[in-house]
Amino acid sequence: MRGKGAIFIAAALFGLTGPALADTQPPSAQAQAEVALTAAPKGTRFGLLVVDDAGNVIVSINPDGRFMPASNTKMFTTAAAYALLPGMDQPDKFGGTEVILEFNRSPRIQDVRLIGKGDARMSSAADCKSDCLASLADAVAGKTRRVRDVIGDDSFWPDQRWSPGMSWNNIGTDDGTAASALNLDDNQIAIGIYPGAPGQAPTVTMPPYFTLHNEAITGPVGSPKSLAFERGVNGTELRLYGSIPAGSASLTEHVGIDDPAHYAAWTFRRMLGARGVKVTGKVRVLHRAPQLDDQVFDYGKLGTPIVINYRPLARLTPPALAEDARIINKVSQNLHAQILFHRLGDIWGTGSNDWSVKAEQDLFAKAGIPREGYDFSDGSGMSTYNRVSPRAVVALLRWIDTQPWGKAWYASLPIAGVDGTLKRRFIGTPLANNLVAKTGTLNATNALSGTFRAASGKRLTFAFFANDVPNGQTALPTMEAVLLGIAASN
Numbered sequence: 287m288r289g290k291g292a293i294f295i296a297a298a299l300f301g302l303t304g305p306a307l308a309d310t311q312p313p314s315a316q317a318q319a320e321v322a323l324t325a326a327p328k329g330t331r332f333g334l335l336v337v338d339d340a341g342n343v344i345v346s347i348n349p350d351g352r353f354m355p356a357s358n359t360k361m362f363t364t365a366a367a368y369a370l371l372p373g374m375d376q377p378d379k380f381g382g383t384e385v386i387l388e389f390n391r392s393p394r395i396q397d398v399r400l401i402g403k404g405d406a407r408m409s410s411a412a413d414c415k416s417d418c419l420a421s422l423a424d425a426v427a428g429k430t431r432r433v434r435d436v437i438g439d440d441s442f443w444p445d446q447r448w449s450p451g452m453s454w455n456n457i458g459t460d461d462g463t464a465a466s467a468l469n470l471d472d473n474q475i476a477i478g479i480y481p482g483a484p485g486q487a488p489t490v491t492m493p494p495y496f497t498l499h500n501e502a503i504t505g506p507v508g509s510p511k512s513l514a515f516e517r518g519v520n521g522t523e524l525r526l527y528g529s530i531p532a533g534s535a536s537l538t539e540h541v542g543i544d545d546p547a548h549y550a551a552w553t554f555r556r557m558l559g560a561r562g563v564k565v566t567g568k569v570r571v572l573h574r575a576p577q578l579d580d581q582v583f584d585y586g587k588l589g590t591p592i593v594i595n596y597r598p599l600a601r602l603t604p605p606a607l608a609e610d611a612r613i614i615n616k617v618s619q620n621l622h623a624q625i626l627f628h629r630l631g632d633i634w635g636t637g638s639n640d641w642s643v644k645a646e647q648d649l650f651a652k653a654g655i656p657r658e659g660y661d662f663s664d665g666s667g668m669s670t671y672n673r674v675s676p677r678a679v680v681a682l683l684r685w686i687d688t689q690p691w692g693k694a695w696y697a698s699l700p701i702a703g704v705d706g707t708l709k710r711r712f713i714g715t716p717l718a719n720n721l722v723a724k725t726g727t728l729n730a731t732n733a734l735s736g737t738f739r740a741a742s743g744k745r746l747t748f749a750f751f752a753n754d755v756p757n758g759q760t761a762l763p764t765m766e767a768v769l770l771g772i773a774a775s776n
Contacts, residue, residue: 315336315344315345315771315772315775315776316344316345316346316347318771318772318775319334319345319347319768319771319772320347322764322767322768322771323347323764323768325763325764325767326752326755326761326764327755327756327759327760327761328756329754329755329756330752330753330754330755330756330761331348331351331353331752331753331754332347332348332750332751332752332761333347333348333349333351333353333675333676333749333750333751333753334346334347334348334349334676334748334749334750334751334768335347335349335676335677335679335680335748335749336746336747336748336772337680337684337746337747337748338744338745338746338747338776339744339745339747341684344746344772344776345748345772348676349675349676349677349680350658350659350675350676350677351675351676351751352659352661352673352674352675353673353674353675353676353731353733353751353753354670354672354673354728354729354731354751354753355667355672355673355674355679355726355731355733355751356667356726356727356728356729356731356732356733357618357620357666357667357724357725357726357727357728357733358667358674358679358724358725358726358733358734358735358749358751359623359662359664359665359666359667359669359672359674359726360614360615360618360623360665360666360667360724361615361679361682361683361724361735362646362650362660362662362665362674362682363614363623363626363627363630363646363665363666364611364614364615364623364626364695364698365682365686365695366630366645366646366649366650367607367611367626367629367630368608368611368689368691368694368695369649369689369691370630370633370645370649371607371629371630371633373606373607374606374607374608374611374691374694375606375608375694376606377603377604377605377606378405378603378604378605378606378607379603380403380404381403381404381405381604381607381629382403382405382417382601382602382603382604383400383401383402383403383405383408383419383422383468383550383601383602384400384401384403384598384599384600384601384602385398385399385400385401385422385425385426385598385599385600385601386398386399386401386596386597386598386599387399387426387429387430387433387599388596395432395433395434395566396430396433396434397433397434397435397436397437397567398426398433398435398436398437398554398558399436399437399439399572400422400436400437400438400439400468400547400550400551400554401439401442401468401598402438402439402440402442402466402467402468402469402547402550403442403467404442404443404467404625404628404629404632404637405417405469405602405604405625406469406472406610406621406622406625406626407469407604407605407610407622408469408470408471408550408602408604409470409471410470410471410553410557411471416604416605417602417603417604417605418602419470419550419553419554419557420557421600421602422554422600422602423554423557423558423560423561423563424561425599425600426558426561426563426599426600427558427561427562427563429599430563431562431563431564432563432564432566433558433563433564433565433566433567434565434566434567435565435567435568435569435570436551436552436554436555436558436565436567436568436569436570437551437569437570437571437572438468438546438547438548438549438550438551438552438554438569438570438571438572439468439547439571439572440466440467440468440546440547440571440572440573440574441467441572441573441574442467442574442637443466443467443574443628443631443636443637443638444574444575444576444577444636444637444638445466445573445574445575445576446465446576446628446638446639447464447465447466447544447545447546448462448464448465449624449639449663449664449665449666449668449669450639450663450664450669450671451663451664451668451669451670451671451672452664452668452669452670453668453670453729456668457519457542457544458517458519458541458542458544459540459541459542460472460474460540460541460542461542461620461668462542462620462668463542463543463544463546463620463621464542464543464544464545464546465546465621465624465625465628466545466546466547467547467628467637468546468547468550469546469550469621469625470546470549470550470553471549471553472619472621472622473542473543473546473549473621474540474541474542474543475492475493475495475496475540475541475543476492476538476539476540477490477491477492477515477526477538477539477540477541478490478491478492478536478537478538479502479513479526479530479536479537479538479539480536481504481530481531481532481533481534481536482504482532483504483532484504484505484506484507484532485503485504486503486504487500487502487503487504488500488502488503488504488530490526493553495522495543495549495552496517496522496523496524496541497522497523497524498524498526499523499524499525499526500526501525501526501527502526502527502528502529502530503529504529504530504531504532505529505530505531505532506531506532507531507532507533508531509529509531509532510529510531511528511529511530511531511534511537512528512529513526513527513528513529513530513537513539514526514527514528515539515541517541519544520544520545521544524541545571547571547572547573548569548571551569551570551571552569555569576638607626608694608698610622610626611626611695611698612697612698614626614698615698615699615700615706615724616698616699616700616705616706616707617706617707618706618707618724618725618726620666620667620668621666623665623666623667624664624665624666624668626665627639627642627664627665627666628642628665629642630642630645630646630665631644631645633645639663639664642665643662643663646662650682653681653682653685654681654685655678655681655682655685656675656677656678656681658675659674659675659677659678659679659681660673660674660675660678661673667726667728668728670728670729674749674751676735676749676750676751677749679735679749680735680747680748680749683735683736683737683747683749684747687747696722696737699722699723699724699736700722700723700724700725701719701721701722702715702717702718702719702720702721702722702723702738703715703717703718703719704718704719707725708721708723708725711762711766712766712770715770716741716770716773716774717738717769717770717773720738720739720773721736721737721738721769722736722737722738723735723736723737723738723748724736730753730754730755730756730757731751731752731753731755732751732752732755732760732761732762732765733750733751733752734748734750734765734769735748735749735750736748738769738773739773740772740773740774740775740776741773741774741775741776742776744776746772746773746776748769748772750765750768750769752764752765
């Protein structure tokens with residue numbers, strides 16, 4: 287539906303319906319875009335820059351304005367990873383989770399410790415085929431039948447679970463789950479909700495990590511669905527309230543984890559028990575509080591991550607980070623982007639937020655991206671402190687074109703009408719299976735940046751932002767109409 291609406295707006299505003307007058311020069315793409323933007327919700331602030339492969343400007347509207355980029359931030363994060371992290375297309379030998387057995391207080395009973403090194407993809411799923419926590423549990427069960435404590439250790443990085451500027455209402459959701467050096471199951475728990483008879487509470491299935499207070503009811507057949515979860519930050523009690531109509535399909539919701547290291551250790555303890563390993567102690571965590579040496583003062587002052595001399599009992603080797611970059615860009619996976627962002631900080635000595643920012647700044651200065659055109663507080667785009675200009679984004683995209691990994695990076699972007707976050711957009715238009723771009727949506731923000739081929743065959747690179755979109759409205763139909771008009775007229 288959105289694709290057809292965009293075609294209609296483009297046709298009406300770009301003069302695509304009916305023959306042109308012989309004695310009238312068609313308006314420029316710039317003028318057409320300016321007129322088309324007047325159809326947007328009042329108060330919306332736009333920034334747009336479109337250039338051809340020679341760098342000639344096709345459309346320029348507030349190109350140096352600073353906009354909240356939402357998930358367009360992920361383009362900078364994944365491009366920096368390709369440029370700075372070694373072996374992106376090889377199995378990830380640096381980030382895999384490790385397990386060790388260590389004596390603690392008594393030489394007879396050992397603690398078992400899970401040590402995270404910055405992998406975002408470890409899984410406890412029963413059908414897991416790669417990067418499986420079960421492999422580590424098998425290793426412990428093959429070595430001992432009795433342990434004391436199970437420790438989740440994420441001290442490889444400072445304990446910075448959320449970035450500055452994260453909206454409080456996103457914390458605890460699957461979009462804003464905490465980041466850690468030790469992660470499991472995307473740091474979220476799946477909750478199944480099944481309606482009962484009218485007036486009865488729905489049945490809820492979930493791992494017993496949280497204490498559930500089920501205050502929801504099953505409403506009459508055909509009644510509206512209105513379910514919500516509520517949980518305090520770092521709280522262990524989860525409240526479900528609202529209603530679900532009788533006879534409706536079951537729902538699966540996801541709740542974010544606030545202490546990923548604890549959740550990983552808690553899950554590992556359950557896995558050990560299922561393998562006949564007796565755990566006599568408790569679940570503990572080892573965090574590393576952020577220190578002054580994790581902050582950026584100058585290049586000579588590196589962070590000091592904890593160094594532990596040990597020989598792991600077992601270690602996982604996750605798939606190539608290039609596969610994760612594809613997940614990040616195609617479906618806009620926030621946690622994975624944030625973990626990749628922290629790994630950039632390891633280049634300077636620690637995966638702290640500040641050092642990750644510094645690594646990006648150093649790279650982008652060498653790439654010729656204008657420094658005034660960006661500021662980042664995270665790697666996912668969930669922070670409301672992030673800012674970019676259309677000119678900086680176009681500079682990034684044109685720089686990526688020149689890199690040996692550029693084609694692989696572009697292949698990670700969603701394709702209009704085909705996959706990822708663009709699967710249902712531009713369907714039935716000339717930009718379907720043509721435009722490749724990163725989307726972004728957050729707090730009155732719409733963003734879209736990438737490339738497409740115009741009707742003439744010219745390849746155009748663009749960055750398009752809408753900020754301050756009035757509450758409850760969207761600028762997407764207008765933005766799509768503008769791009770369709772530019773594609774048709776060039």
